[in-house]
Amino acid sequence: MKKLSILSLVLAASTAFAASPADTLVIQSSSDIPTMDPGVTYDTASSSLVDNMYETLLTYKGASLTQLEPRLATGWKITNGGKTVTFDLRKGVKFHSGATMTCADAEYTFERNLVTNSAESGNWFLAESFGFSGNANDDKKVTWSAIDKAVECNNAGQLVFTLPKADPAFLAKLAYTGQAIVEKKYSASIGEWSGTEKDWKAWVAKDLTGSNLSKKPNGTGPYRWVRNDANTYLFTAFDGYWGKKPSIKNVIRQKVPELATRQQALLRGDADIIDGGGRAVDEAQIKGKPGVTWVDDLPNTSAGAIFMNQNIKASNLLGSGKLDGKGIPANFFSDVNVRRAFSYSFNYGQYITDVQKGKGVQLTMLLPTIFPGYDAKVKKYTYNKAQATAYFKRAWNGNVWKNGFTLTANYRANSVPAQTAMEILKRNVEAINPKFKINLQPKQWSEMLASSKKGEEALINLAWAPDYADPDNFITTFYASDGFYSPRSNFKDAQIDKWNNQARSTVNTAERNRLYSLIGNRAYEQAAYILMPAAVSYNFYSSRVTGSGLTKATYNPMTSLEWAGLTKK
Known part of the structure; x- marks a missing residue:
């Protein structure tokens, strides 16, 4: 009770923005926390908390994106041509409840993720490793027997995964937050799935966002949840943690x-870490100020593009629906000449200057430059009015140039x-031919995500941040006919x-890189997307805080900031 009363005072003081003590890390963010259940964690805000309360079998080693090291596992062995993966589990690990972790807990975790799997969770790519295309509602192959056999504990207390074929990205997938x-x-005692066959069907595709485990993680x-309200979350160092004890005792996360x-x-020193406002704002108002440490030129692991939807399923964006100058047909972007013309119409250098302040x-x-498989030698489009004009004249047998077009795009x-x-794209396209017209209109992000999933957006700017550090997470997402983004672009090749x-079926790195280069060049030829310049990442925080993950040498873009590696003065 004494500990909780002290924490209550800390919480109240920080909520009023009083100076934060040295044993308390204060984080301020603009966003809500959707969930604290690892099984449905699929956003950075939730991950930032879950990653400090839960642990995965393995994690990334230091700042590396290619080297993995054990965490709750102590080692692993891959046999049977890559189809069997066996983990030795760490002994003496305690849950915050006081219970000792066993292999049964790990088996339950992965079976739960396969049972509840949905596109809104990070479990779809885990399911893919076992040959499942969804959950039991989507795929008849997903039976209780199939799930039960996919992951089991052997007589030696080892965790054994059995895959239908080798998956070169499997280990990286297990390092993802959602596999904690x-x-x-x-979990069963607070009303979650029992972990047995008797009630598994009731949990198929169940939304875990507001689960009892989310409410009581x-x-x-190294940190355990104490309590939270709508805007403030309080955590304290876990005394029973198996690893190195944290230096900072308390963590407060505020919206x-x-x-x-x-x-x-x-x-003022009242907060230690905050959400910024973008490079232009942060450089003007934060960089160089007393008490602030600024770290620049950090690696960026996202990739984004303007999608040119080849089958637009929203008539309100099509005008007349014909290539008569007053609209466009639904398959307007299915002509590669249209896509090439639009790709040559975008001024990439201007975007880097105006939006990224030269840091782009x-x-x-569509793969981060620091990922394996990225090929800097693949051709790329540049802003070229003459080339754009030439391809517009070829498009739709000359009818685009002759008749013009009008399309509506949301942002x-x-x-x-x-x-x-x-606006850059609109201005440059319309400057080529007075018969070309792009109408722009703002739209709420949640609405755009929903409509794009249905293939209803004509042009939409979307990016992807990785779930796991493997090129498959980007290449399949953007370029595969059945990839996550396929309904948004309807690009198929x-x-x-x-x-x-082929790349998904081999563990030979050199061969995978060769195949990804071929994909990159083919995507260029087909003008699959208008590739957006990637921003150079940066970070800033209170100079009172130091530790692993903050410096350029220790920063890993694949992991959330680990509070246990920080100190504060």
């Missing part, structure tokens, strides 16, 4: 929507980068599908 180990007995990580309020709290890199393919409301990108399937 949960306790079977505790229980991991093995503070106003950027100016967050900035003032950081500059033009991509050759993310209140997003300066998204609006600027669309049989040759790319063939190369991608």
Whole structure:
């Protein structure tokens, strides 16, 4: 009770923005926390908390994106041509409930993820490893017997995964936040799935966002949840943690929507880490200020593009629906000449200057430059009015140039980068031919995500941040006919599908890289997307805080900031 009363005082003081003590890390963010259940964690805000309460079998080693090291596992062995993966589990690990972790907990975790799997969780790519195309509602192959056999504990207490074929990305997938180990007995006791066949069907595709486990999290990580309300979450160091004890005792995470309020709290020393406002704003208002440490030129692991939907399923964006100057047909972008013309119409250098303040890199393919498989030698489009004109004249047998077109494109409301990108494209396309018209209109982001999933957006600016550090997570997502983004673009290419399937079936790194280069060049030829320049990442935080993950040498873009590696003075 004494500990909780002290924490209550800390919580109340920090909520009022009083100076934060040295044993308390204060984080201020603009966003809500959708969930604290690892089984449905699929956003950075939730991950930032879950990663500090829960642990995965293995994780990334230091700043490396290619080297993995054990965490709740102590080692692993791959046999049977890559189809059997066996893990030795760490002994003496305690959950926050006080229970000791066993192999049964790990087995329960992965079976739970396969049972509840949905497109809104990070479990779809785990399911793919076992040959499942969804959950039991989507795929008849997903039976209780298939799930039960996919992951089991052997007589030696080892965790054994059995895959239908080798998956070169499997280990990286297990390092994802959503694969963190949960306790079977505790979860069942608070009303979660029992872990047995008797009630598994009731949990198929069940939304875990507001689950009882989300409300009362229980991991093995260095920090345990104490309590929260709508805007403030309180955590304290877990005394029973198996690893190195954290230096900072308490962590408070607050939702503070106003950027100016967050900035003032950081500059006063009341907050240690805050959400920024974008490079232009942060450089002007935060960089170089007393008490702030600024770290620049960090690796970026996202990739984005303007999608040119080849089958637009929203008549309100098509005008007349014909190529008569007053609209476009639904398959307007199915002509490669149209896509090439649009790709040559975008001014990549201007976007880097205006939006990224010179801190941007033009991509050759939709894969982060630091990922294996990225080929800087793949051709890329540049802004070229003459080339754009030439391809517009070829498009649709000359009818695009002759008749012109009118299309409507939405952009993310209140997003300066998204609006600027669309305005650059609109201005340059319309300058080529007075018969060309692009109408732009803002739209709420949640609405755009929903409509794009249905294939209803004509042009939409979307990006992808990786779930696991393997090129498959980007190449399949963007370029595969059945990839996550396929309904948004309706881009399909049989040759790319063939190369991608080959890359997904071999563990030979050199061969995979060769195949990804072929995909990159083919995607260029087909003008699959308008590739957006990738921003150079940066970070800033209170100079009172130091530790692993903050410096350029220790920063890993695949992991959330680990509070246990920080110290504060």
